[in-house]
Amino acid sequence: MYVCNCNGVTRAEVDEAISAGAQGPTDVLAHHGCEPCCGRCLPEIAESISCGGMAGTRSLVAAE
Numbered sequence: 495m496y497v498c499n500c501n502g503v504t505r506a507e508v509d510e511a512i513s514a515g516a517q518g519p520t521d522v523l524a525h526h527g528c529e530p531c532c533g534r535c536l537p538e539i540a541e542s543i544s545c546g547g548m549a550g551t552r553s554l555v556a557a558e
């Protein structure tokens with residue numbers, strides 16, 4: 495599942511960047527050689543960072 499449609503960055507790639515030490519949404523995109531375009535994904539990436547990554551996985555687990 496893509497988190498950033500502009501750059502084709504997936505949930506797993508967001509989590510990978512957070513695990514590698516990305517501190518902010520632009521760091522996450524930069525980790526994969528990208529820059530923000532429309533910016534729509536930035537709040538979701540920021541939420542993932544505040545949750546320590548795998549925010550989508552935690553949501554799925556909590557929903558079960």
Ligand code: FES
Nearest residue numbers: 498500531533535
């Ligand atoms: S969806 Fe990420 S910059 Fe547009």
